[in-house]
Amino acid sequence: MVIPVHDVNPARRTPFVTYALIGANVLVFLATPGVAASLVGESSLTQLCQLQAFLDEWAAVPREMLHDRTPTVVPTGDVAVGPQGPGCVVGPPDYDKSPPLSVLTAMFLHGSWLHLLGNMLFLLIFGNNIEDRLGHVRYLLFYVVCGYAAAYAFALVNATSGDPLIGASGAIAGVLGAYLVLYPKARVWVLVPFLIFLPLRLPAWLVLGFWFGxxxxxxxxxxxxxxxxxxxxxxxxGFVAGMLLAWPLRPGTPPPPEPRGLLWGRQARPRQTWRPR
Structure with a gap:
């Protein structure tokens, strides 16, 4: 697996929406129950019960999405001791959940720091150029549509699943698909784990094509x-949805600048030409 760190494709405008999405994802993650414990790898039963109750309320669940019905009994976040030992208390929900709206809220939930940071890295590197091409408002709509397409495609194949579906990965995959369509020849600096992390500058079609594969x-x-x-x-x-939505914009998209004279991120010295006197 290659790790992208930078693309050679400057944007013309500040990607305010991309920055706002990253900030919102980080803030929601910090507000998620049990995050403090995840820093040290330890979670108490109370924190796990609170997290389960939080996800049941805000995460997308495939069987709820397809049938527009929510369970009558859910975890409350409390802990009680029963015949089998301590466990999470369940009871009637004290909230009204909208399964279609839960798809949107689930896009801002992440299960771990690794999950969050990986998604935000890809969004930061590739999102700015898609926002630059679409404009702020259209880019935000594009992001949400790709997220919904990804979630409902997964739900259709896993119609009976009661597991919560969380993460911005589907929406960000749409951004990657659009980038592949609009800027396939853009150069992307990546780290390739080969004994050490080897930096390489590769075309976007190779980096994103490998990721999709x-x-x-x-x-x-x-x-x-x-x-x-x-x-x-x-x-x-999500990736396929992003490709399809971006395809009509492909003819009018200016190509990315072709970097010249770059060698491992530094400006290479021009080769000296000797002429006879």
């Missing part, structure tokens, strides 16, 4: 031991 393979369950813990199918669906 991995998601497609993983979505089939191949190459992963726990395919059900990550919604790889949502990544695939």
């Amino acid at each position: 991995l998601q497609a393979v993983y979505s089939s369950g191949a190459g992963v031991s726990e395919a059900g813990t990550v919604a790889y199918l949502a990544h695939v669906a």
